[in-house]
Amino acid sequence: MSENSDPLLALRSAIKSRATITFSKDGAPVPSLASATHIDLSPSQSYARATPTRWKKSGSGNEGYTLDALYLVFQLQGASGGEYMKQARENGMTVGMVSITERKAVLDYLEGRISDHPSIIQEDAGKGDGSAPAGAATSPQKRRHYVPDAKDVQVVKRMRQNEVELEDRHTVLRGQKLNDFTNLRNIYADKLKKLKDASKTGAAVPAPPSPKARVQGAPIILVSSSPTALVTMYNVQRFLGESVFETSQEARANAGNNRPPELIHIYRKVDIPSNDGTTSMRQATRRYAVYDNAEKMPPDGWDRVVCVLTTGQAWQFRPYKWSEPRALFHHVKGMHVSWANDPPNPKIADWNVTEIKIDKNRRHVDKSTVAHFWRVWTTGWA
Template sequence: MSKNDPLSLLRDFTISKKPITLVAANGTLVTELTEATDVVFADDKQTFKFPRSTPTNYRRGASDETYTLETLLFLLQRAHLSVAEYSLEGAQKGIQIVSILDKRLVLDYLTGVTATSANIIYLPSETSKRPGDDVVDDTQGEASKKQKTGAQSGHGDDSDVLRMIISRERLARTTASVLRGNKSFANIQKIGIGILLKSKSKDDKAAVAKKPDSRQPGAPVPSSTAAARPPTSSNPSAKPSSQVKSKSSSSRIPIIIIPAAVTSMLTMYNIKQLLEDQLFVDSQEIRNKGAPKPNRLVIERRQKANEAHKTPYHVIDSVDHLRPEDWDRVVCVFTTGAEWQFKKWKWQKPLELFAHVKGFYCKWADEQPKDTIKTWNVEMLSLNRHRRHADRATVTEFWDSLQSWCLANKPHLAY
């Protein structure tokens, strides 16, 4: 198989963790697959661009249909989801998904766990050339050289026979292909997705029906006089409901802690621009402009592209004002690799700290991490020194990883 086809490029870029760029119709870079029209594979040597609907050489089960580049890329982006969540999101976005029977085989091949797959279709032009056909022995006679050259050029009888044999070749049946069978369960997937969508619609309607309607007879009517009335002497500790609601909401906002060192790549000067605008700016440049250093930042992010609601995150670089109950809201810590950063924290040992929170270590792509980082349970984020358009892919990787961790470890927070 050619190294320039979309399937090979997607596998190579996934194994080597190179960024894959999504481009919209107007040429701008996007993060959502549904907003893109083209997928770009670019490295230091060359660049390849394919429409996202480009078919690949990976066959769907035992049928003659092949998966598209869009389907395989969507599977890689949602590999952490369960089968039900993956199928439901694919149906909502209108993207064809990989069948349940093929999912693990496709992921193993694209991530490099397996070197090949029985479902890959090899074109005749890729298999007709055998090893050693291009090698010509200098000790051979002229007649032998002409005979081999004629066979390679396709004008001899041997070449016709070879083409006929290749055209009739079929993939051998393996234990994996026999167990998979030749039946398609696509209709069952569609039925299951329909059931999930109906169930979600019923739950939404039931939630709306439970809310009291102030316009209906008998519904409690809010009194502006009662709302404005201060607490009575019989209950001096009573507080307005708006204050209680505000306190309840703020107690569920996740907290991100970054290093306080001025030499750190990420500081309170540039963290908001990186995580919200997906663009890295040197902290020194911002300080030179005379910008004051904020004590606390609020970063807002949409969990889904078509979602109107934005989830807030609090970002701090000092834990001096954290209350004991606030530590339960800490979901992420950026570290520089120095253990003194955790002094006076609730968890002062890296082994204990990164067992309770998600850890990240940010570095330049061309530098090696510190030796201490290799022994800590942290995830590395690599930024390119000069290619700012690649920042978007790194930030997307960060948010996806953090959200997966929060879902598994702290689902009670408002993320």
């Protein structure tokens, strides 16, 4: 089958050749897949986004994924599982998106790391003559030795090649590599023996050393230095610390029009597990450092940066360790802050950032907005 007539091969060829893939609606170009009806792989190749492909869905017979579902796997390759599903729904994929467990295989095929996959329906798969032979005898006959038809053998081979083993929530978590923990067991067997002997003799068991913190110093949040940014060094303290939003102009006026500090600390109370070995929780205060100038950070600053607030302007990242937005937001969490009634920003469509929407008038929703901000990326820090 030629690439011109097969959308799966055409998409793979366009991605491997790094061709510019665009979107259109009614023959006119549009900025994003969400508003498009067609995907233009080249000036001469345009497919409806819902065009079915030969990549078969798991557990759905011979129904294939649509072209836009496969393209979103490539476009959102750096996104986490939850972010991938969210972005897919925003691009119109309410159903039919590629499952989390199949993303890697689809991406490997589209980028040319593998040449085939069992889920790809072959062009001639399933063809064969299944009709009954003419002139079959109706009277009982002596049983003859069965001789398989050569055509049937080839069909069965192709069926076995395309066979997909069904997976459930248990088998999908099992690794294929067998790990041998014999060495580890031998190491701890000696330690356990010493502990048992010490308990029998009444000797004191030494306390284990306290684990080192994963990151030395406060986690860092970077905000934009743009005067048009909604969250700046003037109002970030009250917004993230007190869950109350006021514009930068208001905050600057309340501060006497002074220059903002180079560093602001925000303290937030979090629940962490108790040290008594039970499942109870205790409250602790966590400190975060906020900068709007990456060059003012300490030498180990980029090892501690956990979140970047952006207005969608790429110049903000020029002095950063990763000046390209896609590379930056592959390493740290990105937050795009805008007004709730602002239209979608096409520049950030493939930046892998989370939208933080601020209402201009309803201050009572600020608390839920800030809670969403902390919840999105702080899981695992406390």
